[in-house]
Amino acid sequence: MSADRSPLQDLSRFGAQVTFGQGDILRQSGMHYRDMYIVLDGTANAKPDVAGGEGQDRQISANDPIGEICFLQGTAANATVTATTDLQAIRIDDRQMATISEQRPDLAAWLLQTLAATAAERLSQNLSVLEGTQLIEDPSAIEILLCRTEDLLQQAKRLRYEVYCEELGRKSPNADHRNRVISDALDRTGVCFVAQKAGETIATLRVNYAGDGPLNELEPIYGMTRSPFFPDLCGICTKFIVDRSNRGGPTAMMLIAQAVQMGMRDEMKECYIDCIPDLLDYYTALGFEQSAPEFLHPENGLSIPMRLNLEQHGAQMSGREGLRHMVRLFLKSRAKQRKQGK
Numbered sequence: 442m443s444a445d446r447s448p449l450q451d452l453s454r455f456g457a458q459v460t461f462g463q464g465d466i467l468r469q470s471g472m473h474y475r476d477m478y479i480v481l482d483g484t485a486n487a488k489p490d491v492a493g494g495e496g497q498d499r500q501i502s503a504n505d506p507i508g509e510i511c512f513l514q515g516t517a518a519n520a521t522v523t524a525t526t527d528l529q530a531i532r533i534d535d536r537q538m539a540t541i542s543e544q545r546p547d548l549a550a551w552l553l554q555t556l557a558a559t560a561a562e563r564l565s566q567n568l569s570v571l572e573g574t575q576l577i578e579d580p581s582a583i584e585i586l587l588c589r590t591e592d593l594l595q596q597a598k599r600l601r602y603e604v605y606c607e608e609l610g611r612k613s614p615n616a617d618h619r620n621r622v623i624s625d626a627l628d629r630t631g632v633c634f635v636a637q638k639a640g641e642t643i644a645t646l647r648v649n650y651a652g653d654g655p656l657n658e659l660e661p662i663y664g665m666t667r668s669p670f671f672p673d674l675c676g677i678c679t680k681f682i683v684d685r686s687n688r689g690g691p692t693a694m695m696l697i698a699q700a701v702q703m704g705m706r707d708e709m710k711e712c713y714i715d716c717i718p719d720l721l722d723y724y725t726a727l728g729f730e731q732s733a734p735e736f737l738h739p740e741n742g743l744s745i746p747m748r749l750n751l752e753q754h755g756a757q758m759s760g761r762e763g764l765r766h767m768v769r770l771f772l773k774s775r776a777k778q779r780k781q782g783k
Contacts (some may be wrong), residue, residue, distance in 0.1 A: 448551050449479065449504070449531070455541050455548075461524045468508050468522035471760060474703050475632070476534040477512035480505050485529030487520040489715040491756050496698055509556045515587035517699070541676040555758055566657050583643075583692055585699050588633040597633050597645040597680075598622035604682050613740050623740075627679065630654035636683075636692045646685040646696040648703065653674045663713040664733030674710040681714070688774070694767040702759045705751055715744040723774040727767065728754030 459478070467478060468492035485501040501507060501522065507530070511518050535543075574651060588594040601623035605611050615625040628652045633704060636644035649656060651672035659679070663670050673756040678700050682692050704712055715738060716724050724747050732748035749755070757766055 448548060448555075448585060449481065451537050451545065452479065452513070452531050452533070452541075452552065453481075455545075456533040457524070457537075459530055459532045461528045461530070463524055463526055463528075465524045465528075466521060467524060467528075468511075468520065468532075469706075470518050470519045470521045472706060473515070473517050473634075474508050474511050475587070476532055477509045477753075478507040478530040478532055480507065481529040481531060483524065483526045483530075484527060485524045487522045487524050495735075496563075503563065506556055508603075513556070513589060515593065516588035517585060545767050549668060552766050581672055582638065583695060584637050585638060585695055586635050588635060593635055594628070594633055595641040596624065597647075598624050598628075600642055600645050600684065601680055601682050604684060608685060611740050611742075622682075627656065631679075632703070633680075636696055638689075638692075640685070644692045644696055645680060645685045646678055646682075646700055647680040648700050649677050649679070650707070650709065651677070660735060661735050663715070666711055667779075668711055668748075670710040674708065676704050676707075676709045676711070677713045679714075682704040691764065691768060694764050694771065697767060698759055698764045701751065701755050701763070705755045705759060709751055712749040712755075714747050714749075715741070717741060717749055720774075721745055722777065723771060726770045726774065729759060 453549045456479075458481070460693070461483075466489075467485060468474065470488075480501060480503050484502055484518075485507065487499040487501055487507075489497070489499070499520070507522055508518065510516060512533075538549070548708075586593060588597055601621050602613075602616060602621045604618055605613050605623060606618075606621075613623050615623050617624065625651050627647065631647045631649040634648070635642045651660065656665070656677060659677060660666050660671075663677065664679075667676050668675055678697075681693070681696070714724070714729070714783065715731060715736075727749070729747035729749045731745055733746040735743060735745050738744040757763055
């Protein structure tokens with residue numbers, strides 16, 4: 442780095458400079474993010490999400506990072522960060538980080554080393570935070586992560602294979618039997634969530650935005666091309682897998698809640714999925730409606746394309762209350778099926 446330039450000045454050449462007003466929320470507790478900030482000027486307050494509200498607020502000022510642990514590790518934000526003055530910051534996302542690593546490895550090294558010092562302190566504080574924080578009243582510790590590393594993404598792809606090919610005995614055109622993974626072209630532009638319990642990946646869900654790249658045959662299959670919001674404001678959820686021992690619990694709903702939250706934050710208007718006939722009543726109760734004719738899914742069999750209006754139904758499916766809402770509807774749906782002998 443040049444002797445007459447600070448590292449932050451060098452970073453500003455790569456990251457976008459953004460401005461927030463007093464009272465703006467930079468991070469919302471419980472949500473996942475694919476970027477981070479470094480404060481150039483101004484102050485903010487970080488309020489940790491701790492049961493009972495007993496966590497100690499942290500003050501943020503110039504040169505401090507915001508969201509670096511979430512960005513690097515894929516965890517959800519465990520604090521709500523609010524600007525207490527007008528604030529200027531450098532925003533760094535995956536693409537910009539890759540460019541820095543390629544063009545200025547020395548600057549990338551400085552950034553990661555600098556973040557390590559604050560991350561170590563934050564993680565030690567987070568131990569007490571996470572102990573009292575759960576999305577629902579469930580003794581099992583389930584954590585939702587974004588796949589920020591190749592290892593996590595491989596775990597998601599492996600779970601797909603284990604459930605589709607080994608457990609259910611289905612054929613997948615995208616199965617790699619040698620490496621025991623399932624992957625397809627949408628992994629290149631998608632965002633993959635995983636749910637972990639005791640360090641083990643127990644579920645996964647992938648989100649793709651149509652504006653980020655073609656969704657191929659899924660665009661007409663889901664009826665997306667007829668939408669006035671296509672392509673820039675439409676997203677899809679696919680590769681939704683929960684391992685056998687955790688089906689019927691909260692894991693699936695936790696993944697849906699996080700995907701909906703992300704879509705709403707990114708200002709998506711519609712979310713598309715497909716479901717098997719047995720789950721049609723449940724998804725309909727959530728607000729989904731059939732968007733196109735049934736089709737034969739290469740891995741799931743007979744499937745029904747569904748569309749969710751995020752402006753109308755997204756809020757009730759987000760956060761803790763959204764999770765409780767989905768659990769109640771799921772239990773009601775299961776009780777109805779049992780009564781009908783299904």
